[in-house]
Amino acid sequence: MSDHPFKTIELEILTACDLTCFGCDRMSDVTTAPNMKLEQVRAFVDESLDLGWEWERIRLLGGEPTLHPQFMEMVGELVRYRETFPSAFLQVLTNGLGKADQYRDRLTALGISLHAEAKTKGVTPEWFNNTRIVPIDRDPSIGAVPPCGIFGPRGCGIGLTRHGYFLDGAGATVARVAGYDVGVMRLRDVTMDAMLEQAKTLCRACGHWNTADRILTEKVSVTGEVTGPFWTEKLAAFKMKRPALRLYNGGDA
Numbered sequence: 001m002s003d004h005p006f007k008t009i010e011l012e013i014l015t016a017c018d019l020t021c022f023g024c025d026r027m028s029d030v031t032t033a034p035n036m037k038l039e040q041v042r043a044f045v046d047e048s049l050d051l052g053w054e055w056e057r058i059r060l061l062g063g064e065p066t067l068h069p070q071f072m073e074m075v076g077e078l079v080r081y082r083e084t085f086p087s088a089f090l091q092v093l094t095n096g097l098g099k100a101d102q103y104r105d106r107l108t109a110l111g112i113s114l115h116a117e118a119k120t121k122g123v124t125p126e127w128f129n130n131t132r133i134v135p136i137d138r139d140p141s142i143g144a145v146p147p148c149g150i151f152g153p154r155g156c157g158i159g160l161t162r163h164g165y166f167l168d169g170a171g172a173t174v175a176r177v178a179g180y181d182v183g184v185m186r187l188r189d190v191t192m193d194a195m196l197e198q199a200k201t202l203c204r205a206c207g208h209w210n211t212a213d214r215i216l217t218e219k220v221s222v223t224g225e226v227t228g229p230f231w232t233e234k235l236a237a238f239k240m241k242r243p244a245l246r247l248y249n250g251g252d253a
Contacts, residue, residue: 007055014064018095021123022225027235048187065092137229147203156168163248164184182198
């Protein structure tokens with residue numbers, strides 16, 4: 001199946017991280033979630049092979065993916081996919097800490113890229129957007145907005161988490177924390193229309209979104225570590241009770 005618009009995907013295998021950077025678009029600094037299961041990654045590979053879905057890039061990330069207790073088993077599942085589609089580029093996105101050095105040689109031997117976004121404990125990277133100030137803060141009456149540049153063929157790729165497929169990983173976090181049960185549960189149902197439907201709910205609550213006049217979302221270095229009204233309310237509610245969302249194949253509640 002090579003006629004679909006989605007060629008890249010990010011698998012968020014956990015949200016735990018050994019850093020607490022403010023503005024993390026997985027909200028790893030302020031929330032927790034159960035890990036994705038090996039069976040879920042296996043189901044993704046099975047779906048992709050059954051559909052003949054040709055991925056150009058598959059990336060494992062988190063949180064910090066090397067902290068997952070079944071990290072190498074999950075890597076093995078991606079290698080299984082690549083046996084059928086040898087041109088697929090497999091990558092692990094790490095903060096360079098965690099257990100990255102422990103796995104570096106093994107990943108290299110398997111032909112898997114280990115890409116480090118170098119970070120320092122206690123320091124929020126200057127390039128971080130303030131994902132806690134969002135369009136709905138600027139305009140509480142705002143309706144649906146179109147996806148921004150992190151979505152689509154030239155963006156980060158669609159995301160898969162324990163709650164299904166999303167238009168991107170940041171959108172998946174919006175859904176998980178705010179309680180929007182909009183994940184797509186089967187790869188064959190991942191269509192442009194389905195992703196754009198998600199965007200109607202998710203993008204107005206995402207701090208990556210660019211305003212209509214194309215002014216970029218402000219950086220944390222500009223705003224300071226400030227959370228807008230929307231996420232102040234949603235994070236308080238999350239701490240009281242974690243939203244219950246549907247689970248992708250093999251997940252635990």
